[in-house]
Amino acid sequence: MWSLQNITDNIHDWLYATFNPTVAMLIEYAIIGALAIGLFAMLGLVLIYMERKVSAWMQLRLGPNRVGPKGIFQTTADTLKLIVKEGMTPTGVDKLLFNLAPFIVMIVAMVVLAPLMFAKGFQIWDLNIGVFFITATSSLSVIGILMAGWASNNKYSLLGAMRSGAQIVSYELSAGLSVLAIIVLTGSLRLSDIINSQENGWWIFKGHIPVWIAFVIYIIAVTAETNRAPFDLAEAESELTAGFHTEYSGMKFALFFLAEYVNIFVVCALGATLFLGGWMPLHFGTNTRFNEVMDYIPSSVWFFGKTFFLIFVIMWFRWTFPRLRIDQLLNLEWKYLLPISMINLLLVTFIAIMNWHF
Amino acid sequence: MSFIKNYLNDVWGAVKSLATGMKLTSQYAIHHKKEKITQLYPDNRDTLLLPERFRGEVVLIHDENNEHACTGCTACEIACPNGSIKIITKFDITPEGKKKKALDTFVYHLDMCTMCNLCIEACPTDAIKMDQTFEHSVTDRNDLIKILNKPGSRIRDGVE
The missing domain is CATH 3.30.70.3270 (Alpha-Beta Plaits)
Structure with a gap:
């Protein structure tokens, strides 16, 4: 199977053979940083274009169609405009926190990339608590949002930030519990172990109905966690103008915007890894002809295909469902998702103990 | 028992109505070329x-x-x-x-x-x-x- 693993291994070996270990490690850090920033820039351009096109299709519109063929350079033009715009700091804001907040949100989104496995053997850091690391660090972004809302010295921003806090803290519970369902079946928090456990079929096929329920709850909870419609109470265009980033403009606003899309990518990548097998091709059973045919498709294509499918589903939610009120939002979490996912976790544990999964 | 029945009915109704909505928008997304309502004004x-x-x-x-x-x-x-x-x-x-x-x-x-x-x-x-x-x-x-x-x-x- 063609893989990025050979390339990364060759570069690694060559660096360690040419330079002394410290310099080689520093060069690797620089390469990883450049790749991460490049991925971020590409994600921002591609996902925003995709969002606008998907929304246009669902509303029978055309979407961007002027800049470049089919409007593919629209987001590039928007980004250029945001770069040359003045990054204004209004008087009356807490200057340090106000300028720090977008970077905190962005750095959190960047740190979460570390344990993700983009292709076979293509991973920044295969730490043994990968899933735990992602769930723990991704919840730090609420600090950046609260910081932005508080420092803006604006009642709308503060309301948006407070709502966002309530929302992220409560939805993390059901997201965590549905992630635990897969951890129980796999018995490991390491992402490579989780992917290898799906070699004879993805968990969504192997785990019966409880994994389906966990998957649906995961998708709903991460939609809420990334502050997207129908759970966009932190932004709330219609009531709070733009919520926590009302006062931001130029590149600082762009960082919040980009962080939102990168967060969607990260949660969808985690969902694809846990439930749809990450880079693992579609396998049924072991050593069948079907599996060999599937192996010809590169692992990175599988990973990005699954991730973008989940991103499409989340966009589909956004352009279909009506928004919730804050009390309805908290009702949905505490009265429905949390009890269901608790009972579901018990069911999954029972299945795992009895070895009823395939 | 009726409490649990109502609860499950709520969940089922929610899932069903959300699926109906998603079906409609997916139909729109698939047929967007045929039914598009945008007029390319200065061109046409x-x-x-x-x-x-x-x-x-x-x-x-x-x-x-x-x-x-x-x-x-x-x-x-x-x-x-x-x-x-x-x-x-x-x-x-x-x-x-x-x-x-x-x-x-x-x-x-x-x-x-x-x-x-x-x-x-x-x-x-x-x-x-x-x-x-x-x-x-x-x-x-x-x-x-x-x-x-x-x-x-x-x-x-x-x-x-």
Whole structure:
């Protein structure tokens, strides 16, 4: 199977053979940083274009169609405009926190990339608590949002930030519990172990109905966690103008915007890894002809295909469902998702103990 | 037990209605090429299709004899919520020698009009209608004050 693993291994070996270990490690850090920033820039351009096109299709519109063929350079033009715009700091804001907040949100989104496995053997850091690391660090972004809302010295921003806090803290519970369902079946928090456990079929096929329920709850909870419609109470265009980033403009606003899309990518990548097998091709059973045919498709294509499918589903939610009120939002979490996912976790544990999964 | 039944019914109803909505939008997404409603306006200026009920501006209907149906009753002027219409009347002399009220000038302030359609509904003789022209940009706002009756026009015979 063609893989990025050979390339990364060759570069690694060559660096360690040419330079002394410290310099080689520093060069690797620089390469990883450049790749991460490049991925971020590409994600921002591609996902925003995709969002606008998907929304246009669902509303029978055309979407961007002027800049470049089919409007593919629209987001590039928007980004250029945001770069040359003045990054204004209004008087009356807490200057340090106000300028720090977008970077905190962005750095959190960047740190979460570390344990993700983009292709076979293509991973920044295969730490043994990968899933735990992602769930723990991704919840730090609420600090950046609260910081932005508080420092803006604006009642709308503060309301948006407070709502966002309530929302992220409560939805993390059901997201965590549905992630635990897969951890129980796999018995490991390491992402490579989780992917290898799906070699004879993805968990969504192997785990019966409880994994389906966990998957649906995961998708709903991460939609809420990334502050997207129908759970966009932190932004709330219609009531709070733009919520926590009302006062931001130029590149600082762009960082919040980009962080939102990168967060969607990260949660969808985690969902694809846990439930749809990450880079693992579609396998049924072991050593069948079907599996060999599937192996010809590169692992990175599988990973990005699954991730973008989940991103499409989340966009589909956004352009279909009506928004919730804050009390309805908290009702949905505490009265429905949390009890269901608790009972579901018990069911999954029972299945795992009895070895009823395939 | 009924509590659990209601709870599960709630969950089932929610899932079902959300699935219905997602089915509809996915159908739209699949068929967006066939059913798209966007008009590529400046490009298709000649073949532009406007919705039937689109309101552009008020016009006074004239037929080929330069005759209209306005009696100068000022019902439209009274119906207009923001005073965009001003009717100036005169007195015609009928063949029998009687004086009869008639339209002299129909002044229409397009710059104030909100296209609410109330004047058209108020008109007892259907003399005015909403036209679909919409390219109203001018460089002087006085150009937006329009006189709707054409010069030399008169009321059609038989309209009371």
